Amino acid sequence: MGGKLAIAESDERAQFAVGTQTPEAEDATQGILVSPARPAHAPVAARIHGLVAPLGKRLNADMRAALSREAARGTLFLWLPVLLGSGALAYFALPVEPPAYAIVCGLLALALVAFLAAGKPLLRGAVLAALIVLLGLACAKVESWRTGTPMLGADVTTRLTARVISIEHRANGRFRLTVDVVSTRRPQLRYAPARARLSARSIPAGLRPGDGIEGLVRLMTPSGPVRPHAYDFSFESYFDGLGAVGFFMRDPEPVEIEPLPGARQWVQRMSSSLQGLRESLAARLRERVGGAEGEVAAALITGMRGGIPEAYNEDLRRAGLAHVLAISGLHMALAAFTIIGAARLGFAVFPGFSSRHPVRKYAAAAALLVCFFYLLVSGSGVAAQRSFLMLAVMLLALLFDRAALTMRNLAVAALAVIITTPHEVVGPGFQMSFSATAALIAGYAAWNAHREKRLARKPYVERRGAAKLIHLVLLSIGGIALTSLIAGTATTLYGVWHFQRASPLALGANLAAMPVVSLVVMPSAVAAIATMPLNLDGWPLAVMGWGISTVMSIARWFSERTPIDATGAIPLGATLSLTAALVVLTMTTTRLRIAALPFLAMGFFLIATRSLPDVLISEDARLVAVRTQDGALAVNRKRPNAFSLENWLRAEGTETVRKPDGLSSASTAELIARASAHHFLCNDAICVLRHESGAIIGHVRKTDAAMPRRSFRELCGAADLVVINDARIDRPCGADGAQTITARDLARRGSAEIRIERKGRDALLFNIAYAISEPHRPWHEQRQFSRAARGLGPYKRTRNAPEEAKKHQQN
Structure with missing residues (x-):
């Protein structure tokens, strides 16, 4: 009371x-x-x-209170790479190139505000976060400016003299060469690329990196995305320093070239020696292991995956085992632990020496050297760099008797990658590698915390005999299952975003295959490399080949039983929302994890309410695909480009393709009258299809004598959307006619996807999204110099071209 x-x-x-x-x-x-x-x-x-x-x-x-606990645990540092990476992402997502002065002024202004807001922690924290984001954007801007790759403006055939940088054996028997261009002639290119990647049917015997070659080549500009938000070859080529791609029209010939001057010659020799070592290792692995298993062995050690048969790659992808081929944390960790275990076992033979010396540090130092060697011979991919940086921090911590915080190691590795190569942030390698690692660290940290609480309530009881063995087996199986589940869940988002595919049976495939990879394949690979100088690598490579064959059998078994793995494209907003949820879940350790729920809800809502494109158009204006009412993809060519079509099928979430029906003698009016919603109807010049919305979609293949002016008027009057494979025509249907997209539009702005909406009873709205924005970013600037982008037709050589050139010079 x-x-x-x-x-x-x-x-x-x-x-x-x-x-x-x-x-x-x-x-x-x-x-x-x-x-x-x-x-x-x-x-x-x-x-x-x-x-x-x-x-x-x-x-x-x-x-x-939660923020105070997070700060006390040091988790605020983990947000530094997140904010820095967000700035890099923002730079690459901008539709226009930001001026350098604006970035510098923004950095100075934010730094001044942060200094003045010293007495207001919340305001200062927000300003510092914005400052870090802008720093990430500045890093990306600097990388773009520093790279400055000269890109080929238009496709051309020329005679090329070049220096070989790398040689890669392909599964189809061809070779892919990366070369530095020395000179061109007939014609001599005014704006020649500095580096190109070329394929050849055969190469001169004994050709090695650093040698000179010469031959007639067809050089082409790197293509853009096959649809908006798809993989951009032009973007990757720009940051890889590749200004052109192409092929030798005849077998290349060896030629003497002048050596590079000064320090460049020393750097080139070191690079050539390293590349030669990679190729020698790959050749020995192919020879000793043999078959497709030899190609997989070469990929696991040297990172050269070009020789793996496509059937093997497809089995691994469908089974959810494609990560086995990507040299990442798994491979680095297994190599390091194998070396540490072997070294400790060797030191155990000499107990007197081991008792007087820090043999654990010696083993860690040996593992660090081996991992660095592995990084070099593997090609130094993004996942390999991240893995090496994390392992290096952990092994250095052992050397200096310091505790290594794994999530902090991940943050340090991410910072190193973002600062040095910000463009990797937008790629699948960076996103899948870091998301999987962060999820695994956070997941096992939560499991350890739960285990400690359980042991506090109920002390551990030692098992003996068969019970202990069964417990260890179940614990190993559970660990593999938990690892596969956590990593698979974290990377599924980016697999769907970049590749529009998911592996429903990945958990079972990983449970079956990963013990073989961990206990057989990688330890035998380390043993093979260690014994290769003594020519004693026969038995380790035999064991490695057996392990690879077993893994491929598992992948094939699960692949054959996997249903359609195409998921369809998901919206960018959903990807960003789910990424934010993943970041919050993995980075926080308190009740702040609840903040991930709104992002999860938003991401799944956007996926559930997504709308797939109705029409897809290739950047060369030759291929058009329309989604039919039953979900199939109707195309206008009987032999469509395989790469574009496969990507479009995954984006639409279907495997059904409908080829066109040919009516060569039909007129334009007859085609329009008989237009089907099931497939395209085509004559010699045009193809038409009636969309489920009622829209007539036409594609003009030829605009010469096969397409008379009267037929053009009929098509413009009856169709709602017309795609024209000719860059010389501008607005052929006028302002009141059909919506038109010409080859010139696509040459400048890339491939397109269209969503059709009906406004009222009769009006149709075409929402057109192009893959490339204007004005062009640095990696797309070369597009404006192509013949199609300038409104010119394909180049045709005439017999009297030399005489006309002489007359032009005389005049």
Whole structure:
């Protein structure tokens, strides 16, 4: 009764703001949320405020306490690469190139505000976060400016003299060469690329990196995305330093070239020696292991995956085992642990020496050297760089008797990659590698915390005999299953975003295959490399080949039983929302993880309400695909480009393709009258299809004598959308005719996807999204120099071209 009176007195003092609370009342009200009493006639809003205000204060207090705990645990540092990477992503997503002066002014302004807001921690924290994001954008800007790859503007045939940088054996028996261009002639290119990647049917015997070659080549500009948000070959080529791709029209010939001057010659020799070592290792692995298994062995050690048969790659992808071929944390860790285990076992033979010396540090140093060697011979991919950096930090911590914090190691590795190569942030390698690692670290940290609490309640009981063996087996299986589940869940988002595919049976495939990879394939690979100088690598490579064959059998078994793995394209907003949820879940350790729920809900909502494109158009204007009412993809060519079509099928989430029907003698009016919603109808010049919305979609293949002017007028008058494979025509249907897209539009802005909406009873709205924005970013600037982008037709050589050139020069 006294307690109730004390509460009432406290409420009354709070209402009228008189007096102070007594100690008895303070004790009685501790831990109880009390709202001030209000008259019965008080407004409803005031009553609601009286109920909500204490909850808001409690929530604010909990939030501050959680932030304090996060700061005390050092997790705020983990957000540094997240913010820096967000800035890099923002730079590459911008539709126009940001000026350098604007970035510098923004950095200075934010730094000044952060300095002036020293007494306001929340404001200063927000400004510092914005400053880090802008720093990430600045890093990306600097990389783009520093790279400055000269790109080929238009396709051309020329005679090329070049220096070989690398040689890669392909599964089809051809070779892919990366070369530095020395000179061109017939014609001599005014704006020649500095580096190109060329394929050849055969190469001169004994050709090695650093040698010179010469031959007639067809050089082409790197293509853009096959649809908006798809993989951009032009972007990757720009940052890889490749200004052109192409092929030798005849077998290349060896030629003597002048050596590079000064230090460049030394760097080139070192690079050529390393590349030669990679190719020698790959050749020996192919020879000793043999068959497709030899190609897989070469990929696991040297990173050269070009020789793996496509059937093997497809089996691994469908089974969810494609990560086995990507040299990443798994491979680096297994190599390091194999070396550490072998070294400790060797030191155990000499107990006297081991007792006097820090053999654990010696083993860690040996593992660090082996991992660095592995990084070099593997090609130094993004996943390999991240893995090496993390392992290097951990092994250095062992050398200096320091504890290694794994999530902090991941943040350091991410910072190193983002600062040095910001463009990797937008690629699948960076996203899948770091998301999987972060999820695994956070997942096992949560599991260890749960295990410690359980052991505190119930002490561990030592098992013996068969019970101990069964427990170890079950623990190993559970660990593999948990690892596959966590990593697979984290990377599925980016697999769907970049490749529009998911592996429903990945968990079972990983449970079956990963013990073979961990216990057989990688340890035998390390043993083979160690014994190769002594020519004793026969038995390790035989064991490695058996392990690879077993893994491929598992992949094939699961691949044959995997249903369609095409998921369809997902919206960019969904990817960003789910990424934010993943970041919050993995980076936070307190109740702040609840903040991931809104992002999860938003991401899944956007996926559930997504709309797939109705029409897809290739960047060369030759291929058009329309999604039919039953979900199939109708195309306008009987032999469509395989790469584009496969990507479009995955984006639409289907495997059904409908080829066109040919009506060569039909007129334009007859084709339009008989237009089908099931497939294209084509004559010699045009193809037409009736979309489920009622829209007539036409594609003009030829604009010469096969397409008379009258037929053009008929098509423009009856069709709603016309795609024209001719860059010389501008607005052929006029302002009131059909919506037109010409080859010139696509040459400048890349491939397109269209969503058709009906406005009212008769009007149709075409929402056109192009893959490339204008004005062009640095990696797309070369597009404006192509013949199609300038409104010119394909180049045709004439017999009297030399005479005409002489007359032009004389005049």
